[in-house]
Amino acid sequence: MIEIESLSRKWRTFALDDLSLKVESGEYFVILGPTGAGKTLLLELIAGFHVPDSGKIMVDGKEVTHLPPEKHDLAFVYQNYSLFPHMNVKKNIEFGMRMKKIKDPERVLETARDLKITHLLDRNPLTLSGGEQQRVALARALVTDSKILLLDEPLSALDPRTQESARELLSALHKNKKLTVLHITHDQTEARIMADRIAIIMDGKLMQIGTPEAIFEKPVDSQVASFVGFENVLKGRVISADRGLLRIDAGDAVIDASGDMKTGDLVYAFLRPENIALSKTSTQSSIRNSLKGRVTEIWILGALVRVKVDCGIPLNVLITRQSAEEMNISPGVPVYAQFKASSVHVLR
Structure with missing residues (x-):
C-alpha cells in the first residue's frame, strides 16, 4: 500500500x-x-x-x-x-x-x-x-x-x-x-x-x-x-427538472439530460462525440434527443470519420467510415444528431 x-x-x-x-x-x-x-x-x-x-x-x-x-x-x-x-x-x-x-x-x-x-x-x-x-x-x-x-x-x-x-x-x-x-x-x-x-x-x-x-x-x-474527451460543451439553463430528467435551453437548441439540478440553474452540458449517432430521419426510439442539422465539415481518420454538424449549436460527432459511406455524409447533407439523455454529463 x-x-x-x-x-x-x-x-x-x-x-x-x-x-x-x-x-x-x-x-x-x-x-x-x-x-x-x-x-x-x-x-x-x-x-x-x-x-x-x-x-x-x-x-x-x-x-x-x-x-x-x-x-x-x-x-x-x-x-x-x-x-x-x-x-x-x-x-x-x-x-x-x-x-x-x-x-x-x-x-x-x-x-x-x-x-x-x-x-x-x-x-x-x-x-x-x-x-x-x-x-x-x-x-x-x-x-x-x-x-x-x-x-x-x-x-x-x-x-x-x-x-x-x-x-x-x-x-x-x-x-x-x-x-x-x-x-x-x-x-x-x-x-x-x-x-x-x-x-x-x-x-x-x-x-x-x-x-x-x-x-x-x-x-x-x-x-x-x-481533457478526457468531452468535446461538445454546451452552456445553458435548466428549464424543467422532473425526477432526474432535465430539459436544458442551450440557446439555439433544447436538449434533454440526466442530473439532479433545479429549474433555473445555469449549467454546462458535456457530450462525447462518440455518443452521438447520425441519421437521415428522426426515428422513434428511446433516444430523447434528435436535433435536425446540416453537415458542415468532415475529417476521415482511418476507420472513423469526424463530422461537424450545425444543429443551431455546433456538434462534433465521431462515426464509423462505413456509416458515413452508407449515409453519403458530406458537407451540406441534412442529418439528425441523436443522443441519449444519459450520455449528457451536466455540471454547474
Whole structure:
C-alpha cells in the first residue's frame, strides 16, 4: 500500500500542490495527466529520488518520506528503461540485486524465464528491440522481489503492436505476482484498459480519483471533462427538472439530460462525440434527443470519420467510415444528431 498525505514540492517554476491519495495493496493504479502535469515528479518523490517540501509518504504502513531510495522497497522502471549499455542483459538484471545486496544466481534465471528473455541474457541492450528492452528493465526491477512496481510511461516508446503485448505482459505480472502497480501515463486508452482506479493530475494538482467509468463518464469539472474527451460543451439553463430528467435551453437548441439540478440553474452540458449517432430521419426510439442539422465539415481518420454538424449549436460527432459511406455524409447533407439523455454529463 502507498499512502500520500498533503504532498508538496516546488521544482523551478513548477509545483506539486497538496496531493493526497492512497493506492491499495494489489491495486493497478494509474496516474493520468497531460505532459508537464507533474506525474514523473510525483513518482520520483514516492521512489525517494527527491524529498518533498512538505507532506508524508507511507509504504506498507512505514513512513519513508526522508529515507533514501533503497529504503523505500519499491521497484522503478523509467520510460526509456535506463539499461546500462556496457553490461549484457544478465548483468543488467543482476544490478538490481547488487543494489539490495541479494546473492541468488538462480533468481536471475527464474525472473528471465518469467519474462521469456532467457535467450537474451548474453545480448547487449543496444541490440534489443523496444519490447525486449522493456522486458529486461522489468526483470531488473522484479528480481529484487519487491511487491510494489512504479512505472513511468512504460508503453510510450513502443509501436502500437508491441504496446498491445506489453499491456498483456503488465496485466499478467500484476495478477500472477500479486503486485501493487503505480503506472503513470498521458495515454487515455492505456489508462482505461489497465487501471482499477485512475487519478487525474493537471498543473501539479490532483483533480479527481475514481474508476475508469467514473473518470471518463462523470468528470468533476470542465477542465477534466475537456481533457478526457468531452468535446461538445454546451452552456445553458435548466428549464424543467422532473425526477432526474432535465430539459436544458442551450440557446439555439433544447436538449434533454440526466442530473439532479433545479429549474433555473445555469449549467454546462458535456457530450462525447462518440455518443452521438447520425441519421437521415428522426426515428422513434428511446433516444430523447434528435436535433435536425446540416453537415458542415468532415475529417476521415482511418476507420472513423469526424463530422461537424450545425444543429443551431455546433456538434462534433465521431462515426464509423462505413456509416458515413452508407449515409453519403458530406458537407451540406441534412442529418439528425441523436443522443441519449444519459450520455449528457451536466455540471454547474
